[in-house]
Amino acid sequence: MTRAVEQLAYLVAAVLFIFSLHWMNTPKTARRGVLAGVAGMTLAILATWIQPQIVHHGWIVVAMVAGFLVGIPLAMVSLTAVPQRTALSHAFGGLAAGLVGTAEFYLWTAEESEQLTHFRMCAIVAEVILGFLTLTGSLMAAGKLQEVWWIPQRPVTYPLQNVTNLGVLCLAALLGLSLIAQPTAAWAVFAFPLMIVLALAFGVLLIIPIGGADMPTVISILNAYAGLSAVAMGFVLDSKLLITAGALDGASGFILSIIMCRAMNRSFTNVLFGGFGQVQAAGGQAEQRAYKVETIEDAAEVLEQSSLVVVIPGYGMAVAQAQHRVRELYDQLTKRGITVKFAIHPVAGRMPGHMNVLLAEADIPYSDLVEMDEINSDMPQCDVALVIGANDVVNPAARKDQSCPIYGMPIINADRARTVFAIKRSKSPGFAGIENELYFKDQTYMLFGDAKTVVGDLVKQLSGDEQA
Numbered sequence: 001m002t003r004a005v006e007q008l009a010y011l012v013a014a015v016l017f018i019f020s021l022h023w024m025n026t027p028k029t030a031r032r033g034v035l036a037g038v039a040g041m042t043l044a045i046l047a048t049w050i051q052p053q054i055v056h057h058g059w060i061v062v063a064m065v066a067g068f069l070v071g072i073p074l075a076m077v078s079l080t081a082v083p084q085r086t087a088l089s090h091a092f093g094g095l096a097a098g099l100v101g102t103a104e105f106y107l108w109t110a111e112e113s114e115q116l117t118h119f120r121m122c123a124i125v126a127e128v129i130l131g132f133l134t135l136t137g138s139l140m141a142a143g144k145l146q147e148v149w150w151i152p153q154r155p156v157t158y159p160l161q162n163v164t165n166l167g168v169l170c171l172a173a174l175l176g177l178s179l180i181a182q183p184t185a186a187w188a189v190f191a192f193p194l195m196i197v198l199a200l201a202f203g204v205l206l207i208i209p210i211g212g213a214d215m216p217t218v219i220s221i222l223n224a225y226a227g228l229s230a231v232a233m234g235f236v237l238d239s240k241l242l243i244t245a246g247a248l249d250g251a252s253g254f255i256l257s258i259i260m261c262r263a264m265n266r267s268f269t270n271v272l273f274g275g276f277g278q279v280q281a282a283g284g285q286a287e288q289r290a291y292k293v294e295t296i297e298d299a300a301e302v303l304e305q306s307s308l309v310v311v312i313p314g315y316g317m318a319v320a321q322a323q324h325r326v327r328e329l330y331d332q333l334t335k336r337g338i339t340v341k342f343a344i345h346p347v348a349g350r351m352p353g354h355m356n357v358l359l360a361e362a363d364i365p366y367s368d369l370v371e372m373d374e375i376n377s378d379m380p381q382c383d384v385a386l387v388i389g390a391n392d393v394v395n396p397a398a399r400k401d402q403s404c405p406i407y408g409m410p411i412i413n414a415d416r417a418r419t420v421f422a423i424k425r426s427k428s429p430g431f432a433g434i435e436n437e438l439y440f441k442d443q444t445y446m447l448f449g450d451a452k453t454v455v456g457d458l459v460k461q462l463s464g465d466e467q468a
């Protein structure tokens with residue numbers, strides 16, 4: 001009976017996981033997707049817990065309390081810190097898989113060595129290597145994104161780096177193969193920890209040559225590795241649900257990485273081995289070239305006389321948490337009969353869907369959020385392109401400068417608008433670390449300052465004009 005309930009619960013949980021991923025495809029249904037995922041996981045935990053072979057209930061409660069104590073504060077981080085928080089979650093997933101594989105290996109070696117079949121050893125080796133490399137890789141990625149002082153942000157490269165990395169991975173795989181062949185040999189007890197150390201080292205080596213701009217893509221690749229290690233764990237523990245959930249996690253991680261690579265016009269191998277994202281020294285030429293600065297009063301006047309305004313939000317809007325002021329600006333303009341559209345670049349901000357989430361939070365209608373390809377055809381008719389804390393995603397260098405790190409990345413054609421107002425705090429570059437030609441164009445005017453303050457001032461000016 002318990003077995004039947006368990007199997008039914010696992011089936012429902014697997015279906016909920018699939019729907020969860022499907023609903024998370026669009027912001028409209030994303031909340032439902034999260035709830036479905038939570039429901040599926042709760043069901044899976046309860047169905048496992050009621051199994052008669054589970055006897056140490058006290059330890060499970062202790063582990064759950066510890067999980068809540070760590071998980072709840074992690075869930076409270078600001079939206080801009082979500083990429084590093086996600087990396088930490090993958091690190092925990094990798095650690096769990098690695099520890100389960102290690103425990104199973106030593107338990108079976110000590111008590112039931114006949115259980116260590118070649119197939120099961122294959123699964124344990126895959127689980128442990130993938131789990132532990134995901135642990136250190138994700139911790140390094142989180143540290144880089146959080147700008148931890150002792151982890152260099154820039155890509156660290158040295159001669160024969162790829163050969164060294166590959167060598168470490170091959171050594172770990174060779175040890176794994178020997179363990180699969182002779183899991184009960186006397187040397188296996190020492191070979192196993194050595195394999196773990198090599199996997200841990202490989203995780204660190206994999207991440208150090210990767211720069212910050214590529215980190216979100218790498219995090220989704222690590223997500224895929226964590227999923228694959230869960231699949232292997234499913235084979236070790238003979239759990240169909242773990243295999244299903246891990247496969248969904250692994251496949252969605254790979255698909256997301258591919259989508260992000262396409263949006264940045266970069267190949268997978270280029271992300272992993274390219275050393276992109278090296279921040280060049282800011283300033284230099286930028287300091288010598290003159291920007292045209294506009295006043296709030298004049299900018300508001302130009303906005304009021306426009307027919308079509310395209311707002312281009314970027315990472316700076318997220319940093320400033322300016323989305324609610326942007327909504328007020330939207331209201332001020334639309335009630336004057338001005339058409340306002342939001343141009344959404346697929347990699348604006350620091351995580352997929354970053355701008356959609358922020359704008360949805362401020363209740364900006366979905367119908368006014370327009371994807372890059374669609375809005376670009378409207379840009380020549382656009383009276384004002386209002387760039388709010390975006391930089392790389394509007395940098396024309398991506399179209400023509402083959403030497404720049406974002407060359408080939410499709411951009412929003414802000415430079416084709418009649419007038420461009422760019423809101424940012426300083427002359428610093430964007431995430432790719434390169435100067436932006438857009439800011440020096442004839443039709444571009446800078447509104448320097450924090451995005452929330454500047455947009456708030458524009459709103460005040462427009463509402464003042466209305467009352468006058």
Ligand code: NAP
Pocket residue numbers: 213214215216217260264313314315316317319320346347348349350351352353354388389390391392393394423424425426427428429430431432449450451452
């Ligand atoms: P960006 O190129 O990083 O530029 C952000 C701009 O915002 C900066 O120039 C910064 O200039 C300004 N800023 C920061 N804080 C601000 C504030 N409080 N108020 C006003 N301005 C502020 O951002 P983006 O144009 O959104 O481009 C995203 C970058 O991340 C791309 O290079 C993309 O490839 C990369 N990336 C994104 C993803 C993703 O999933 N979204 C994934 C991988 C990589 P100041 O410091 O002068 O203010």
